[in-house]
Amino acid sequence: MLIAKLNNGKDGDETGTADGGTEAAELWPAPQAGGMLTSRVALPGSKSLTNRELVLAALADDEGVLRAPLHSRDSSLMIDALRVLGTGIEAEGADLRITPADELTGSTTIACGLAGTVMRFVPPVAALALGPVAFDGDPYARKRPMRPVLDALRALGADIADEGRGALPFTVHGTGSLRGGRVEIDASLSSQFVSGLLLAAPRFEEGVHVVHTGERLPSLPHIEMTLAALRARGVEVDSPATGEWRVTPGPIRAIESRIEPDLSNAAPFLAAAIVAGGSITVPNWPSSTTQVGDQLRQLLPEFGATVELSADGSLTVSGNGTVQGVKLHIPEAGELAPTLVGLAALADGPSEITGIGHIRHHETDRIAALVAEIRAIGGDVDELEDGIRIRPAALHGGVWHSYADHRMATTGALIGLRVAGIEVEDIASTAKTLPEFPELWRNMLGLETEQKPAASTSLFLTLPTSHESNTPE
Numbered sequence: 001m002l003i004a005k006l007n008n009g010k011d012g013d014e015t016g017t018a019d020g021g022t023e024a025a026e027l028w029p030a031p032q033a034g035g036m037l038t039s040r041v042a043l044p045g046s047k048s049l050t051n052r053e054l055v056l057a058a059l060a061d062d063e064g065v066l067r068a069p070l071h072s073r074d075s076s077l078m079i080d081a082l083r084v085l086g087t088g089i090e091a092e093g094a095d096l097r098i099t100p101a102d103e104l105t106g107s108t109t110i111a112c113g114l115a116g117t118v119m120r121f122v123p124p125v126a127a128l129a130l131g132p133v134a135f136d137g138d139p140y141a142r143k144r145p146m147r148p149v150l151d152a153l154r155a156l157g158a159d160i161a162d163e164g165r166g167a168l169p170f171t172v173h174g175t176g177s178l179r180g181g182r183v184e185i186d187a188s189l190s191s192q193f194v195s196g197l198l199l200a201a202p203r204f205e206e207g208v209h210v211v212h213t214g215e216r217l218p219s220l221p222h223i224e225m226t227l228a229a230l231r232a233r234g235v236e237v238d239s240p241a242t243g244e245w246r247v248t249p250g251p252i253r254a255i256e257s258r259i260e261p262d263l264s265n266a267a268p269f270l271a272a273a274i275v276a277g278g279s280i281t282v283p284n285w286p287s288s289t290t291q292v293g294d295q296l297r298q299l300l301p302e303f304g305a306t307v308e309l310s311a312d313g314s315l316t317v318s319g320n321g322t323v324q325g326v327k328l329h330i331p332e333a334g335e336l337a338p339t340l341v342g343l344a345a346l347a348d349g350p351s352e353i354t355g356i357g358h359i360r361h362h363e364t365d366r367i368a369a370l371v372a373e374i375r376a377i378g379g380d381v382d383e384l385e386d387g388i389r390i391r392p393a394a395l396h397g398g399v400w401h402s403y404a405d406h407r408m409a410t411t412g413a414l415i416g417l418r419v420a421g422i423e424v425e426d427i428a429s430t431a432k433t434l435p436e437f438p439e440l441w442r443n444m445l446g447l448e449t450e451q452k453p454a455a456s457t458s459l460f461l462t463l464p465t466s467h468e469s470n471t472p473e
């Protein structure tokens, strides 16, 4: 299949390329489903688990191993970040051996790409390094909120210089240690603000007592995941009240940890069974997990799917090709929202998905981007402050812009299963967490693999995709 190299249709608004140029973005003709699907899709490791385990392994008391970690742009960025701080990270086949530094070293620069986990989890680690550590990222990464993290770290004793915008770029002037203690933080824009502080806190002199001050707290399962990851390494953590977490200072035990498949990346594949009809099976679904993607087992039946988790740990989602409208309030599952909104756009009844205001601060303003793209292909959509309302409409083909956002790209692919002529701009953005997406998608549909995959998947190499134009208009 040919991949057209075309302008993204917006004058003067071309997508940035790896080298910072302004080459036109690629269009990926989304394959339509030819009929009912019956496929098994094995997914690589979880981004959230991989990047937590990398940070904890780098701060641990001895050498550790990560089995079946994710290999993608976000995990490569995390590996590179920890390496430049002095951590030894070696590939052993598909696994990783991590040797913590005797002393974390500063006087270096960290590229965050567009990875929330790198920009929010690594600055607290940098405060423990000796010397200045400069952080920057993709153009849009400079718009993602960082002020609560920077202010909290300052309150805990760190010296940080920024440009006053509360965003990238900034420099953490590490002194080799951090006092820690009690800190108030408004994490209503991202749970990652809290997770980042908690992950490094066993190494703070006084540990940490984080008190969330905002009204809303999104993505709570991701904070639970952080607490579980710390406990698994012998760290004492507790939550004395709602919105408060304490980490006791002490060693972070080195362990061998096996990374679960990425259940959030399972979302578009499982949703495909509802759109096209038939069934999709994802093997190695964990019987118990902190991943929010596990909520797909409750969420997809709302759209009319049948879900079955077999004794051997395979999750099968079946559908009959009709999608029911939904009314969902999902502050904890914002990461799944793009797929769920994509399903709602194809539903035969009206839908309302709310509680997801914070996804305006993800890889792009996802609410605005979804509204713009669904409208551009004929959808009948209302943009709400914290969500989206959609009424059934006849959709037509056209360019689906990705805004450098992997989940926008996969949502375009999902809609393209049903709607003829959808061309996804920048399918390569899926390299952020799933470089294999185009190949897995075509395999799911029983199509031959394209000649040109989305992006290089070479292990442990930062995948240098940088994107300029990911602000919806």
Ligand SMILES: O=C(O)C1=C[C@@H](OP(=O)(O)O)[C@@H](O)[C@H](O)C1
Pocket (backbone or CB within 6 Å): 047, 048, 049, 116, 117, 189, 190, 191, 192, 195, 218, 219, 222, 334, 335, 358
């Ligand atoms: O801690 C994590 O690994 C994540 C937390 C969530 O961020 P927000 O709290 O900003 O939604 C989630 O959406 C993101 O994909 C990964």
Ligand SMILES: C=C(OP(=O)(O)O)C(=O)O
Pocket (backbone or CB within 6 Å): 114, 115, 116, 117, 335, 362, 363, 407, 433
């Ligand atoms: C919000 C996401 O990513 P990040 O970790 O960059 O915040 C995401 O993957 O949906």
